[in-house]
Amino acid sequence: MPHISPVIWQFLVKWMTNFALFPPEASRIAPQMDALYFFMVLVSLIGLTIVILLVTSFSILYSRKRHPVAVQIEGSTLLEATWTIIPLGLFLVMFVWGALLYFRIYTPPANAMNIYVVGKQWMWKAEHPGGQHEINSLHVPSGRAVQLTLISQDVFHSFSIPAFRVKREAIPGRYTTVWFEATTPGTYHLFCTQYCGTDHSHMIGDVVVLTPEDYQKWLAGSTSGASLAQNGERLFASLSCAACHNTRPDARGPSLANVYGSRLRLSSGQSIIADDAYLRDAILNPSQHITQGFAPIMPTYQGQISEEGVIALVEYIKNLNSDYRVQQTTTTTDLLPESEGKAAPAGQNAPGKNPAGQGMVKQ
Amino acid sequence: MSTTIISLPDQSTARVPKVNYLTKENGLLSWLLTGDHKRIAMLYLISISFFFFIGGALAGLIRLELLTPQSDLMATDTYNKVFSMHGIIMIFFFLVPSVPATLGNFFIPMMLGAKDLALPKVNLLSWYLYVAAGILALYAMSTGGVDTGWTFTTPLSTHYVNTNVITTGLAIFIAGFSSIFTGLNFIVTIHKMRAPGMTWFRMPLFVWAHYAASILMVLGTPVLAIALVLVVLERTVGIGVFDPAKGGDPLLFQHLFWFYSHPAVYIMILPGMGVINEVISTFSRKRVFGYTAVAFSSVAIAVFGFFVWAHHMFIMGVSNYAVLVFSLLTMLVAVPSAIKIFNWAFTLYKGSITFETPMLYSFGFMGLFTIGGLTGVFLGTSGTDIHLTETYFIVAHFHFVMVGGMLMAFLAGLHFWWPKMTGRMYPEKISQLAAVVTFIGFNFTFFPQFVLGTLGMPRRYASYPPEFQILNVFSTAGATILGVGYLLPVLYLTWSLKYGEIAGNNPWQATGLEWQTQSPPLTENFIETPIMDHEAYDYEWLERQKEKEVASVG
Amino acid sequence: MSDSPVITQGALEAAHHEHPPYQRHHFETIGQQNDATNFAMWLFLLTEIMFFGGLFTAYLIYRNWYYPAFVAASHQLNIVWGSANTAVLISSSFTMAMGVWCAETRRKSGLVLALVLTFLLGLVFLGIKTIEYSEKIEKHHVPGFHYSIQSFVNPASDPVAAAYGDKPLALDMAGKTELYFFLYFAMTGMHALHMIIGIAILGYMIFRARAGAYTSGHVTFVENFGLYWHFVDIVWIFLFPLLYLISRHQ
Known part of the structure; x- marks a missing residue:
């Protein structure tokens, strides 16, 4: 590539190899969330297309050149009703669908294993029931419901795992919970998404999803002696x-x-x-x-x-x-x-x- | 984009009228002590433009920092201060006063056929409060800044940061009173100062939109004021009202803050919607489709707007059932916006459309606001909100509404009324170019942020994982285009003050009362109190007036 | 530039109307001016309600959560001074109303007297408030400034609490009395601030009234100030039972 400067070339290579457009789906809830998301994208695209079509076609058909004298029209109750009821109906579908999803994400199943997470400026501390203790990382088994009980010891933080499509604020003074069931072993981003001061952007970590066997190994290897x-x-x-x-x-x-x-x-x-x-x-x-x-x-x-x-x-x-x-x-x-x-x-x-x-x- | 409805007077003989509100009195004091709503509007225009470019420069710094994944241009602390001040300045010192305090201040009395706002001294006071608040904010910024974000989340703002929270809080408190007084003045004016014959349903929709926004200003802003007072007291005295260690509830602050700050979103967008009504109607030479529906949708937005604040707290552990209610109400508030968009589109139907700059900006508004509004539904839907909130998706969403919507509307209105305000036309070609550049730059800047948000990139991050870089580079590149798009109007509008063509009374052949008097208007607006004997947007009435005049001159 | 399709006719008569000197140029009639300024005042009071509303919300929430602390802490307020202040404030509202009446019926000396009385009663209110505040300062009941929970964990040591027969509060609950006192100071302080502003305006009005400014027909300023004064009074009418009375017999 003699015509491309090495710096730009390096950038291009980096981007092409390290480039994402959609987050991985690594939890049971993720495909459900994405289904609603794409439904909404579709509705939005259709809505946007209708608006663009209306505006452009009217602009062409009724431009000053083609249509020198405007026809004064009061309005139309029928049309008003149409574009009140149809969007309202669609929004209500999204509301119900979204609410079902919301309740699913924030209602942990009874048999979920519980991990405590404490947020502080600027790190996440995870406390496993077996006494394993992690900072800025979280090891979980795949195929098993995991509930997180979150609390912050200073300011508001927010525990976000985009690949699982879950997020919950860690609030000082009260517990909040969220749960997920990871499906695909791998390492995923863990972010603090609620602005929490100077090093907010460094309050990140990894969620490591392990197969149940690997998870057992990890548990055994990371024990601190006391549960x-x-x-x-x-x-x-x-x-x-x-x-x-x-x-x-x-x-x-x-x-x-x-x-x-x-x-x-x-x-x-x-x-x-x-x-x-x-x-x-x-x-x-x-x-x-x-x-x-x-x-x-x-x-x-x-x-x-x-x-x-x-x-x-x-x-x-x-x-x-x-x-x-x-x-x-x-x-x-x-x-x-x-x-x-x-x-x-x-x-x-x-x-x-x-x-x-x-x-x-x-x- | 060739045909035009501009009807300018013969440029070789035309002159700007000698006596007008700009020339009535001279000297700095005549401006600083004026009670004239038009002069106060111009004072506001200058001051908010100043703050817009400060906020814009901060935005430029943010985008530059985000060009690379590491925080290499600024330390994280500096970055936090930059984005906090960007938000505070843009929201409280630009967006909230932008259309109301300039265009609204200038044209609401004129549209109603009044000589001035009901309370001219209060109007001037509100400008002084704005300036005092602005100076205080700049002082806070230059003596160390503030890094709480514009949301002042407790207990971060009360116990954990060590920056100028008190000064900034005070600045916003004062700016809040400026906005309360503006809103109060509008409501009184609209109720009590209408010209004979100007019934509620003959008012231009611009006035309706401002009426709705004013209700929100008057009822919402005091709650923000008290929330900020409590933050300042918590910080100085340590009263514990938001401190969980002392039994306080940090969520109470969220409730008080969003009780204002969600309606504030409608304070910012409603006046912009008002502008779009006037522009679209004028350049399609046709009355606004479904006048009453549009008028009531403004009021509906204002009313529902008060009952959706907790949708900012879906993931904060509020009760699931509260989430249900607030999510449902959020869906309801989305409907009036849809109604407006379709009514504007159908205003074009069988019109006689031309494509001057204000119209181009309005088209931009319609497209971008539609995207902004629909992505708002993603966030109002409780399930998807969990994934998308606090990411760049939300940043993109509110920039589509605020910048793509409100700023486009502001520029549309500024170009639309520029001839009336100054008596001179802006240069058409270059301003059309600016409108197109703004639109393209805007999309380049903010569309990638939707993708970033879906990927999960959190907002307010000075550094980020490297796989997000390419989209951030796109965004930064777009921001430079956008910057050019915003600088152009400053240059050519300033140029036009001296060299622009003489506009004449009614270059757009618009129907509003403000166009039926000289440009720039007299201090009293009209020679005689006008009598409104026709509906708003009655182009046939305008035709008859013209014929009458030709007859009388002939 | 002759194309001036300003809607002609009408309003010609209005232009020749006799204007009272106090009518501002941008109003068509004095009636419109009075209407507009009155309406503006009502709207302003509405914003004031929202302003105090935030504090009342906080009060209601925390009272619900920390009921025993709120009961014990409210026993510390001096019911005698509180009642006296209520009486003072209601009287001042009466004198203010008399002032408005005097202005409307153009009685200059009556107006000045009423305003002076209102002014004095306002000062008495603030004086009593100062006494009450100094009691709190002595007992270290000012949140944030060496706040002491002694009266609540050990009520026997405190004559007021002992007189009410308060039971000792647990340490954590006693700590919550600080929230009560904060709300007490915030609400009454905000109210007192409104009183101080009102008294300052009253001083200016007395000065102007003696020059006859409000007894020549231009009464809106007095009327609107009256509205403000009554509003401040009404805020107190809510504060007094909520802070002093509601937990007296518990």
């Missing part, structure tokens, strides 16, 4: 939560076994389902979430636990299906300081010692 729930258990002990939340008859706080997902009656008379958001709020703003029959004596942990800490506690409480473990913690807290070292291996190495019926941490 998220075990970290939570350790926090539970070190914050002396079990001093009140135990099953002793004189317990000052409600027992937390099987509390997750159950319906609670609050002292305000409200009845509420204990979900992630409730558990988080009950730790940080306890006085608004007093269970009936208990005194509002729980101190707030606002500012004392990081968002990851709260997540670990929530994950621990979520998996707590009997009080056996709490009693264990109470006894271990009495034995401080060794308990710190003891709690973790106890959970990990001694499944045999805990009969399945009494095992607290579902793993």
Whole structure:
């Protein structure tokens, strides 16, 4: 190519080889989203064509030269009705279709595996239930529904995976959720799309979709030794939560076994389902979430636990299906300081010692 | 593009009338203390053009930075400041006042047959507030700028950035009052200052559109004002109203902010739609098709426009059912825009069309606004919004509406009324060229951004993955063409102030009352209060007037 | 340049009308001028409603969320001063209305007296407000400035809270009283700002009224200011029950 300057040539090569017009479809929802998207593109093209055709044909037919004297026309109720009703009908179709899609994207299936994601300026931190911890990347298995529970520890962020066609804001102070089921193994972009300050454009990462086998390997290879729930258990002990939340008859706080997902009656008379958001709020703003029959004596942990800490506690409480473990913690807290070292291996190495019926941490 | 309806007076003998609003008084003070709506409109025209080119220069910097995937021209911080100031200046200091404060200010009283707006002093006050706000914004910009984006999202703006949020917030607060006073003045004028015979349904549609926009200004802007006051207090005192750590709710800010800022979109576009009515009718020599439908669609947009704000928050964790309601209402607000587009298209039907510059800009408006409006439906549909929001798709969408729509309409109106405002014609050929260049440049700049958005490129990114580069290069290349398209009018319009042909009273043979008086008009607009004895856009009435005159002169 | 198809006839008579000196040139009749300025004032008050509306929205939301904090915090407001201020403000609205009547019936000394009384009552209101604010400052109830939640976590230590028999609030809920006080200061502060602007205009009006400016038939300025004053009064009529009264017996 003697006639093309090397710089331009290099650009051309780069563009031709590294050029995208449409994002990959890598999740179950992506083809559904694209179907609606292309339907809307089609409707838009037809609409635009009609407008262009009308304008150009009238411009030609009724130009001053061909049509020197304008004919004054008031209007036409029939035509007005036509172009009110037809667009309205089309828009309503899009509305219903879009709403169905919206509910699908933001209603996770019951069996989805949950990964917590914490956004902060300017990184994404993912907490897997098995204790795997990632920054600016997210490993997920293909063919399995994955729910993300998002929260931000500072400003608004937005967790966006274009290849999956999903996006959700991470908001300070409350959990939001989104789910997807990845279909094609590969590496995809992860963006923060809500402007969040100086390095907003560096708050990007990779979503790595692995086959289930590879995913198991990855899980095994990236374990940090303790699961998220075990970290939570350790926090539970070190914050002396079990001093009140135990099953002793004189317990000052409600027992937390099987509390997750159950319906609670609050002292305000409200009845509420204990979900992630409730558990988080009950730790940080306890006085608004007093269970009936208990005194509002729980101190707030606002500012004392990081968002990851709260997540670990929530994950621990979520998996707590009997009080056996709490009693264990109470006894271990009495034995401080060794308990710190003891709690973790106890959970990990001694499944045999805990009969399945009494095992607290579902793993 | 050869035939024309221009009916200029004989250029060898014609002169601009000696006494007119421009020559009535001389000296800087006569301008700075004027109560004349036409002079205030000219003051506004100069000031908003100034801000437009500052905003435009910032846009140029943005496009240059995005030429390459790395943030190499500017540090990310600088880039953030540049796009924030671009948005703030373009929205609050150009788009919101653009058509209303210049063309609206100039022509609403004239179209109604009034001598002035109802409250001339308030009108002047609103210009001073605008200037004060503008100076404050420029001060904030030159002493470190602001990097919150024009949306001031809390808690970023209240707790995390360290730039001139307070000064800028104050500037917007003041600019808001300028806009409230303009809107208030229009509403009062339209209610109380109409000439005898000027019933509501004889008003030009330009006035209807401004009436609708004014309602939005008067009711929406105060909410923005209070939201900004709260941001400033949160920043200075730390009151906690938007701070989740203190029990506040950052989403409350989103609600308050978008309660204004969504209607603000209609504040920006409705007056532009008003311009298109006048231009299309005049250059097809035909009354606007379906006058009442167009008039009511403006009001419908204003009313529905107040109840769709939460569609900016679909992915922020608002309740699914709120999403349903707001998505449905968004669909409803799209319909009046469709009605308008089709009515304009059918105004051409059996007309007698010529293609002067304002008409070319209007055609540009119709095409680009159709795209802008339809892509708005993509975003109003809750499902697709999840993928497309916060990406370049949304950037492209609102630039199609705001720049492709509003700016095209502004230029159409500016060319259309230029002869009336200055008494001289703009040069036709070069301005037609400018219109075409603008259209081409615009599409090159913003169409690739739809594709970028679909690919998922997030907005407000100083750097981006390399596979997005080619489309960004297209966009930047288009922006240079667009820049030329915007510079040309400045040059030839300035030139025409001295060398343009004498326009005469009614070069376009238009029907509006503003054309039935001398150009440039007298300070009192009309020698005698006009009496409106015909419908708007009554070209037969205009013919009869001409015949009468020929008879009386003969 | 003779082609001037301006719609002729009509309006000729209007041109020869006698204009009162205060009629601005761009109005056809004085009636139109009065109509227009009155209408403008109403619209302006509408924007004011939207302005306060943002704060009322915030108040309603947070009151709902943090009910116990709002109850306890509102007990800290001084009901006596609040009621006194309400009475002062209603009286000032009365004197203002009298002023408008005097202007309409061209009673110069009556108008000046009414305006002076309104002016003084406005100052009394601000004076009482200052007393109330200084109480809050002493107790460290000003959000953002060394805010103290002592009165709420330990009501026994605070005579006012003790008098109401407040139960101690949990720490996290007690923290939310800061939001209440912020809204209290924002709403009453914004209201006081409107009062200050009103009083300044009143001062100017007294000066002009003594020169006889409003008793020669040109009453719109007084009327419109009256509208403004009554509006500010009405805002208080909403603020007083919401901030002082609504939680008194809880």
